[in-house]
Amino acid sequence: MAPRSVRTRTTLAACASVAVVLLVASAAAVLLVRANLERSAEADAREQAEVVAGLAADGRLDAFLPLDHGTDFVQVVDAGGRVVAAGQNLAGRPALTQGGQSSHDLLRGEHHQSVTTITAATPTGPITVHVGASLRTADDAEDVTRAALAVLSGVLVLTVGVLTWRATGRALRPVEDIRAEVAAIGDRDLHRRVPEPPSDDEIARLADTMNAMLARLEAAGTRQRRFIADASHELRSPLAVLRTQLEVALAHPDPQVRSDLVAGALEDTERLQALAAELLLLARLDSTGRTGRTGPVEPVDLAELVRNTVTARGAEAHPVTVRASAAVTVAGSPLWLGRLLTNLLDNARRHARNAVTVRLDTDRASGTATLDVANDGPAIEPGDREKIFERFARLDDARSRDDGGAGLGLAIARDIATLHGGTLTVLDTPGETTFRARLPTTPAPPADR
Structure with a gap:
C-alpha cells in the first residue's frame, strides 16, 4: 500500500533518487579504479617481459630470473617447448601452456593475475616470455573502494532522507495550518481567515x-x-x-x-x-x-427593441423622446434586454419633471453599443450613485412606495447588463440624470444584393 503522506512520499522519492545516482556513480568509480590498476599492472609486466626478451637476444639470459615487485612469475620457453629460464618459484615446473594457464592456476592463489606473453628472436632461435603480474593491489583497492562507497552512500542516503523529511515538514506546516483553520471555519465563522506565511511563495x-x-x-x-x-x-x-x-x-x-x-x-x-x-x-x-449560462442567445436589434418598447408603453405622464441611430445589433436575450430597458424607463418616469430621453449609439472603436436613458429630474449625489443599484435601495423611500417601486428595478437592470458582458452606470451630466448601459455589439449581417 502506497504511503498517504506527501511528506513520506517525498522523502522516499528523494532517497530512492539519490540511491540510484549513488549506485551508478559507485559502480562507475569501482570500474574506473580497477581498470586503471589493471592497466598499470599489465604495463609493468610487459616492461619486465621486454627486459627479459632483451637479455635473451643479447645472450645474457640466466637460468634463474629475479622477480620485480608485483610480478608473480617469469618463464622463458624456447621453440621446442623447453624451459630455458624461470623465476625461482617456477623452478622445475613444466612449460606454461598458451596464455600461461597451467602454472597460472597453481600460483594465482586468492587474487587475480594478468599474464603477458611476448615472443623474441635470440641467437639460438625464437623464445616466448611469460610474465604474470599480480592483481592483488587492484583486488584490495576494489574491495576498499566498494566498502567505502557503500558506507558513504548509506550516510548520504540517510542524510538526504533526514534533510528531506525535515524540510518537507517545515514547508508543509503552513499547509497543515491552513487546512486546520479551513476545517474549523463553519458557515457562521466566515469572518475568520487562514494564517498567511511571511514567505512569498x-x-x-x-x-x-x-x-x-x-x-x-x-x-x-x-x-x-x-x-x-x-x-x-x-x-x-x-x-x-x-x-x-x-x-x-x-x-x-x-x-x-x-x-x-x-x-x-x-x-x-x-x-x-x-x-x-x-x-x-x-x-x-x-x-x-453562478453557472455562467445566459440562456438562449440571439442577435437583437436594440434600435427596434427601443422603439417597440416605448410604443408598447403607450401614453406616459412625461413624453419619451427616442434618438436611435440605424440598426445596432447585440447578442443576448430579447426578453431580458427588454426588461433592462423597461426598468430604466420606469425609474426615469418616477423621477422626471417633464421629459424622458432615450439615446442609442455605437462606439466602433470599442465595439460597444451605448444605451442612455435620461430624465430631467433631480441629480443623484455622487455618494449615492452606487447605492441605488443595491437591492431594495431607495433614496426617497416614501415616494417609491407610493409609486409601487420595491427598490429592485435598477439592481435587476445592472445584473442583466453584467450577464450580457456589459455595464450599467450613472453619468454626471448637466441638467439631467443619465443611466448608461454599455453592451458589446456583434457584426452587422451583410446587406442583400
Whole structure:
C-alpha cells in the first residue's frame, strides 16, 4: 500500500533518487579504479617481459630470473617447448601452456593475475616470455573502494532522507495550518481567515487565495442575509395592509366601503405579485451568473427593441423622446434586454419633471453599443450613485412606495447588463440624470444584393 503522506512520499522519492545516482556513480568509480590498476599492472609486466626478451637476444639470459615487485612469475620457453629460464618459484615446473594457464592456476592463489606473453628472436632461435603480474593491489583497492562507497552512500542516503523529511515538514506546516483553520471555519465563522506565511511563495499565494475566497463567501453570505431581511421587510408591510383591509371589509356593513376596501386589497395583491416576480427574476439572474449560462442567445436589434418598447408603453405622464441611430445589433436575450430597458424607463418616469430621453449609439472603436436613458429630474449625489443599484435601495423611500417601486428595478437592470458582458452606470451630466448601459455589439449581417 502506497504511503498517504506527501511528506513520506517525498522523502522516499528523494532517497530512492539519490540511491540510484549513488549506485551508478559507485559502480562507475569501482570500474574506473580497477581498470586503471589493471592497466598499470599489465604495463609493468610487459616492461619486465621486454627486459627479459632483451637479455635473451643479447645472450645474457640466466637460468634463474629475479622477480620485480608485483610480478608473480617469469618463464622463458624456447621453440621446442623447453624451459630455458624461470623465476625461482617456477623452478622445475613444466612449460606454461598458451596464455600461461597451467602454472597460472597453481600460483594465482586468492587474487587475480594478468599474464603477458611476448615472443623474441635470440641467437639460438625464437623464445616466448611469460610474465604474470599480480592483481592483488587492484583486488584490495576494489574491495576498499566498494566498502567505502557503500558506507558513504548509506550516510548520504540517510542524510538526504533526514534533510528531506525535515524540510518537507517545515514547508508543509503552513499547509497543515491552513487546512486546520479551513476545517474549523463553519458557515457562521466566515469572518475568520487562514494564517498567511511571511514567505512569498506558492503556499503564501495559496493562503492569500483562500482568504480572498473566504472574503467572497462572507460577502455573499452577508448579501444573502440582507436580501432575505429586506425581502421579509418588503413583504411584511403590504401583507399587513392587505390583511387589515380584508378584515375591515369582512366586518364593515356598508357595501360601498367594502367594495373600496376589496379594490385596495386587489391593488396590494398586484403589488405583492409584482414583488414576487422580481424576487424570482433576481434569483434566476443569480443562478445564471453562478453557472455562467445566459440562456438562449440571439442577435437583437436594440434600435427596434427601443422603439417597440416605448410604443408598447403607450401614453406616459412625461413624453419619451427616442434618438436611435440605424440598426445596432447585440447578442443576448430579447426578453431580458427588454426588461433592462423597461426598468430604466420606469425609474426615469418616477423621477422626471417633464421629459424622458432615450439615446442609442455605437462606439466602433470599442465595439460597444451605448444605451442612455435620461430624465430631467433631480441629480443623484455622487455618494449615492452606487447605492441605488443595491437591492431594495431607495433614496426617497416614501415616494417609491407610493409609486409601487420595491427598490429592485435598477439592481435587476445592472445584473442583466453584467450577464450580457456589459455595464450599467450613472453619468454626471448637466441638467439631467443619465443611466448608461454599455453592451458589446456583434457584426452587422451583410446587406442583400
